[in-house]
Amino acid sequence: MMLACPAVAPAAPDGTVSYAIYDEGAGVWDPMDSAIDPGRSVSVGDVNRRVVFTRFVAAAAAAQHDNWDALGSARVQPGSFIYARRFLNALSSSIPMPSVAVETDGEICFDWHLGPRRTVAVSVGRDGTLGFASLIGDESLHGISQYRDGVPTAIAALLERLDA
Numbered sequence: 001m002m003l004a005c006p007a008v009a010p011a012a013p014d015g016t017v018s019y020a021i022y023d024e025g026a027g028v029w030d031p032m033d034s035a036i037d038p039g040r041s042v043s044v045g046d047v048n049r050r051v052v053f054t055r056f057v058a059a060a061a062a063a064q065h066d067n068w069d070a071l072g073s074a075r076v077q078p079g080s081f082i083y084a085r086r087f088l089n090a091l092s093s094s095i096p097m098p099s100v101a102v103e104t105d106g107e108i109c110f111d112w113h114l115g116p117r118r119t120v121a122v123s124v125g126r127d128g129t130l131g132f133a134s135l136i137g138d139e140s141l142h143g144i145s146q147y148r149d150g151v152p153t154a155i156a157a158l159l160e161r162l163d164a
Helices: 044-062 078-090 153-163
Strands: 099-102 108-113 118-124 129-136 139-146
Touching: 044 078, 044 099, 044 108, 078 108, 078 118, 118 153, 129 153, 139 153
Parallel strands: none
Antiparallel strands: 099 108, 108 118, 118 129, 129 139
């Protein structure tokens, strides 16, 4: 598991975006369900969430095959996608939305960089393992947590401190 989030192209090399990570996954999930409920008013946080969600889907789609970067990187596994989606949907709208990248091991990384010494990275594995690292002020923290039914307490606390 890596914790530095590399840059990733926002779409496939041909410029298209597939909303299924694998051909057999087409139709299994709707990319916008749980993202925004159209029956309620939309806040700035919701708009930011939609933008990040779109980037998340595009990054995962671009990495749906092994060697997606021509450097031997592993493809995104369905479990990583599912847990990363749940993690993203569980983030409080008061927390700044992260940048999204796919790591060389196929894990999905959410990265918050709000300035010098104000950084948090969370890497989502295929089994729901969340590796995290942060540098906030003079304090560097890292660890591993398991995604259950929401953002783990340790990660939520780091994200709240990051935005304070």
